[in-house]
Amino acid sequence: xxxxxxxxLGIGILLFMLLFLGMPVGFTMAVVGFGxxxxxxxxxxxxxxxxSELWNTFSSYGLTMVPLFVFxxxxxxxxxxxxxxxxxxxTVTGHVRGGLAMATIFACAGFAAICGSNTATAATMTAxxxxxxxxxxxxxxxxxxxxxxxxxxxxxxxxSLVLILVGLYTGQSISKLFYGxxxxxxxxxxxxxVTIVILCWLHPDWSxxxxxxxxxxxxxxxxGFFEAFLLFALVMGGLYAGVFTPTEAGAVGSILALIIxxxxxxxxxxxxxxxxxxxxxxxxxxxxxxxxxxMFSRFLALTxxxxxxxxxxxxxxxxxxxxxxxxxxxYIIGGALMDSLALLLITIPIFFPVAxxxxxxxxxxxxxxxxxxxxxxxxxxxGASTYVVAGIAKDIGLGSVFRGVxxxxxxxxxxxxxxxxxxxxxxxxPSLIR
Amino acid sequence: xxxxxxxxxxxSRILNKLLIAIAGLFLVAMMSLAGANVVLRSFGVPVKGxxxxxxxxxxxxxxxxxxxxxxxxxxxxxDVLIRVFPAGVKRALCVVKYxxxxxxxxxxxxxxxxxxxxxxxxxxxxxxxxxxYFPFVYAVSLGCVMIALVLIIELLKVFNGExxxxx
Numbered sequence: 001x002x003x004x005x006x007x008x009l010g011i012g013i014l015l016f017m018l019l020f021l022g023m024p025v026g027f028t029m030a031v032v033g034f035g036x037x038x039x040x041x042x043x044x045x046x047x048x049x050x051x052s053e054l055w056n057t058f059s060s061y062g063l064t065m066v067p068l069f070v071f072x073x074x075x076x077x078x079x080x081x082x083x084x085x086x087x088x089x090x091t092v093t094g095h096v097r098g099g100l101a102m103a104t105i106f107a108c109a110g111f112a113a114i115c116g117s118n119t120a121t122a123a124t125m126t127a128x129x130x131x132x133x134x135x136x137x138x139x140x141x142x143x144x145x146x147x148x149x150x151x152x153x154x155x156x157x158x159x160s161l162v163l164i165l166v167g168l169y170t171g172q173s174i175s176k177l178f179y180g181x182x183x184x185x186x187x188x189x190x191x192x193x194v195t196i197v198i199l200c201w202l203h204p205d206w207s208x209x210x211x212x213x214x215x216x217x218x219x220x221x222x223x224g225f226f227e228a229f230l231l232f233a234l235v236m237g238g239l240y241a242g243v244f245t246p247t248e249a250g251a252v253g254s255i256l257a258l259i260i261x262x263x264x265x266x267x268x269x270x271x272x273x274x275x276x277x278x279x280x281x282x283x284x285x286x287x288x289x290x291x292x293x294x295m296f297s298r299f300l301a302l303t304x305x306x307x308x309x310x311x312x313x314x315x316x317x318x319x320x321x322x323x324x325x326x327x328x329x330x331y332i333i334g335g336a337l338m339d340s341l342a343l344l345l346i347t348i349p350i351f352f353p354v355a356x357x358x359x360x361x362x363x364x365x366x367x368x369x370x371x372x373x374x375x376x377x378x379x380x381x382x383g384a385s386t387y388v389v390a391g392i393a394k395d396i397g398l399g400s401v402f403r404g405v406x407x408x409x410x411x412x413x414x415x416x417x418x419x420x421x422x423x424x425x426x427x428x429x430p431s432l433i434r
Numbered sequence: 435x436x437x438x439x440x441x442x443x444x445x446s447r448i449l450n451k452l453l454i455a456i457a458g459l460f461l462v463a464m465m466s467l468a469g470a471n472v473v474l475r476s477f478g479v480p481v482k483g484x485x486x487x488x489x490x491x492x493x494x495x496x497x498x499x500x501x502x503x504x505x506x507x508x509x510x511x512x513d514v515l516i517r518v519f520p521a522g523v524k525r526a527l528c529v530v531k532y533x534x535x536x537x538x539x540x541x542x543x544x545x546x547x548x549x550x551x552x553x554x555x556x557x558x559x560x561x562x563x564x565x566x567y568f569p570f571v572y573a574v575s576l577g578c579v580m581i582a583l584v585l586i587i588e589l590l591k592v593f594n595g596e597x598x599x600x601x
Contacts, residue, residue, distance in 0.1 A: 018511075031538050047541060059490055060492070064468075067496075071465060248469075280499035
C-alpha cells in the first residue's frame with residue numbers, strides 16, 4: 001500500500017471513529033496518528049512519538065496563554081460582568097425600536113471582547129436578556145436569534161480561543177490574529193444590528209419601544225461599560241504596544257478581572273472555585289485537542305497528503321477564488337457537524353497549505369475560516385449555542401431558535417463577502433503592529 | 435461487579451478531587467507568576483525562569499484535569515449519529531470507544547512514565563532554574579493513568595447496563 005493510500009485510509013478511519021463511535025475528537029486524532037505512525041514506521045517509534053508529543057504539547061509555553069485567557073473570561077462570567085454590560089446598554093438603547101435586541105448584540109460583543117466562550121455568553125444572555133425581551137413582548141424568534149447569533153461573536157472578537165489555536169497551529173503571531181479579528185468581529189456585530197433595524201422596520205410589532213431613561217440613569221449605567229472596556233483596552237493595548245506577550249496579557253487580564261470582581265464584591269468563593277474548575281476543564285480539552293492534532297499531523301506529514309493536495313489543487317484549471325469558495329463550503333458543512341475548534345484543528349493541516357499555495361494571506365485565511373466555522377455554532381444539527389439558548393428558554397423551543405438564527409444568516413453572508421472583497425478589514429490593523 | 439464499579443468510582447472521585455485542587459493551585463500560580471513578571475520587568479528585575487516554570491506548571495494544569503474533563507464530558511465529541519442509533523448498537527460502539535481510549539491512555543501513561551524515568555536517570559535539568567523535569571513528566575503520566583481509570587470505569591458501566599447507554 002502506498003503512503004498516500006495509507007494517509008487517505010487514516011482520514012477515513014478518523015471520520016468513522018468521530019462520527020460512528022462518538023469518540024472525543026482529540027483522542028481520535030491521537031489514536032489515528034499513533035496507528036498510522038505505527039503502520040508506516042514501527043510500534044516503538046509510534047509510542048515514542050506519543051510520549052514526546054504529549055509532553056511537548058502539555059509543557060509548551062505557547063499554550064499557557066489558553067488557561068489564562070479562559071480564566072479571565074470565567075472570572076468575568078461568574079462575577080456577572082456581562083449582566084452589568086447588558087443592563088448598561090439596555091438603559092441607553094431600550095427606548096429605541098429593537099433596542100433590547102441591539103443591547104443584547106452589543107453586550108455579546110462587549111463580553112466577547114473579554115471572554116472567548118460562545119456557550120457562556122449564550123447562557124448568560126438568555127438568562128438576562130430574554131426575560132426583558134419577553135416583558136416588552138418582543139418576537140420570540142427575534143429574541144433568541146439575536147442571543148444565539150450574538151454569542152458567536154466570542155470566537156471572532158479577541159481574545160478568542162479559536163484564534164489562539166489557529167495561531168499556534170499555523171505558526172502565526174497571536175497578537176496579529178487578535179487584531180485581525182477586531183474589525184471583522186465588530187463588522188459582524190454591526191451587521192447583526194442592521195439586521196435588527198431592518199426586521200423592526202418590516203415588522204414594527206416584533207419589538208415595541210421600551211421606556212426612555214433619564215440622563216442621570218444613563219450616566220449611572222456607565223460603569224457597566226467601563227469594566228469591559230478597561231479589560232479589553234488593557235489586553236489589546238498591552239499587546240499592541242509590545243508591553244507583554246499574549247500569555248502575559250492573559251495573566252494580567254485575569255488579575256485585573258479578579259481585582260475588579262473583588263472590589264465590586266461580585267465574585268463569591270463558590271464562584272471563584274467554579275471559575276477555576278471550568279477553566280481547568282476547558283484548558284484541558286484544548287490541550288488534548290492540540291496534542292491529538294499534533295500526533296495526527298505527524299502521521300499526515302509522513303504520508304505527504306497535505307502537500308500533495310496543495311500541489312494538486314494549485315494545478316487545477318480553476319480560479320483561486322472558486323477553490324476558496326469550495327473550501328468555505330466544506331467549512332460551513334463541517335462547522336454544522338462539529339465544534340469549530342475541532343474542525344479547524346483537523347482541517348488546517350490540509351487546507352492551510354492549499355490557501356498559501358493559492359497566494360492568500362495566511363492571517364486573512366485564519367480569521368475568515370474562524371468566522372465561517374462560527375456559523376456552525378448556530379446551525380443544525382450541532383449548533384452548540386442554539387442548544388444552550390433553547391435549553392434555557394424551554395417555552396420558546398429549538399425550532400424558534402433556528403428560525404431566529406435564519407434572520408441573521410444574510411448578515412454572516414454579507415460579512416464574508418465583504419472580507420473577501422476588502423481583505424484590509426482583516427489585514428489592516430495587524431499591519432500596524434511591529 | 436456493582437461493588438467493584440462503586441469502589442473504583444469512589445477512589446477515582448477522591449483522587450480527582452485532589453488532582454483538581456492541585457491543578458487549581460498551579461493555575462493561580464501561573465497567573466501570579468506571569469503577572470509578577472510583567473510588573474517586576476518594568477523595574478528591570480524580571481522573575482528568573484518564568485518561561486520554563488510557566489510551561490511546567492501548564493503541564494500539571496492540563497494533565498491533572500484530564501480525568502475530570504472526561505467525567506464531565508467536556509472533551510469535544512461529535513455525537514450527532516450516535517444519538518440516533520438503537521440502544522444495542524450504541525452499547526457495542528461505546529465498548530469499542532472506551533476500550534480504544536483506555537488502551538491508548540495506558541500506553542501514553544507508560545510511555546510518558548518511561549520518558550520521566552529517562553530524564554531522571556540522565557539528570558536532565560531546566561536551563562535557567564536547574565529544576566528537574568521528571569516530576570512534571572510523571573505528573574503527565576499520572577494524568578493519563580487517571581483518565582484511563584475513568585475510561586475503564588465507563589467501560590465496566592456499559593457492561594453492567596449503566597452509563598450513557600442506559601437510556
